[in-house]
Amino acid sequence: MSRPRRERRSVVAVEAIGAYVLVRVTRGSLDPGIPGQFFMLEAPGRVLPRPMSLCLAPRGELAFLLDPIGPGTRALAALEPNDRLHVFGPLGNGFRLDVERPLLVGGGIGIAPLPYLAEALEQPPAVLGFRSEHHAEAAALLPGADVVIDPVLVTDAMPGGRDVLACGPEPMLEAVRAIAPDAQLAWEAPMACGYGACYGCVVEIDGELKRLCVEGPVLCSS
Ligand SMILES: Cc1cc2nc3c(=O)[nH]c(=O)nc-3n(C[C@H](O)[C@H](O)[C@H](O)COP(=O)(O)OP(=O)(O)OC[C@H]3O[C@@H](n4cnc5c(N)ncnc54)[C@H](O)[C@@H]3O)c2cc1C
Ligand code: FES
Structure with missing residues (x-):
């Protein structure tokens, strides 16, 4: 590291x-x-x-x-x-890259880490969701991705049988892990220090308190 x-x-x-x-x-x-x-x-x-x-x-x-x-x-x-x-x-902790059939899933600004991730995983399939056509212009950063616009959701377009790596708003992450329980999910919280000192980023996930900057932001949901 x-x-x-x-x-x-x-x-x-x-x-x-x-x-x-x-x-x-x-x-x-x-x-x-x-x-x-x-x-x-x-x-x-x-x-x-x-x-x-x-x-x-x-x-x-x-x-x-x-x-x-x-x-x-x-x-x-x-x-x-x-x-x-x-x-x-x-x-923080990034995505685990030892996955066999990766599928990248991003919502809104949650697509931010995906272009660098796609490069590391040799351009796997991706499904991106945006709230408008204007926001969806950012999909140009991930050529070849499937793009959906509200009210269609990324979960409507996700193929099954894949190792899902996702980043997006919390409701999207919850919906993704409901259909892909082993998904790697990048979570968000306001962060003041970024290295574990301020406890400002503590979130409760599945009943456990986690400092997202050191234990996350990527957490495996299973
Ligand atoms: C690990 C991590 C990676 C991130 N990567 C990106 C990125 O690549 N691109 C990007 O645009 N943003 C990213 N964010 C979110 C970004 O850090 C916040 O949007 C930013 O700090 C907001 O600051 P601000 O002063 O502009 O707005 P503020 O005035 O601080 O916030 C505006 C609104 O957003 C809410 N908010 C602020 N920060 C967060 C947060 N982290 N999670 C949920 N709600 C929040 C506030 O409560 C407020 O309602 C990331 C956050 C984390 C934790
Ligand atoms: S941001 Fe300070 S402890 Fe996580």
């Missing part, structure tokens, strides 16, 4: 992809880690960093797909080329 590092990196580019924003930064000495691991990104002038899954790791870069929903993510989406920001990671 690679050791997390905190480095001040430069923005290479900020690109709109449908309703989302892809922020590309120089990689420096940071290890991209295992798909499903995350980085804490700290926009200049903000007190708390925000957790972001690694979306892509092109040569010499790390790329993050953001949904600008609040002050932290909007500040990151407003960065410009050559701006500097602190990047800390890779953190």
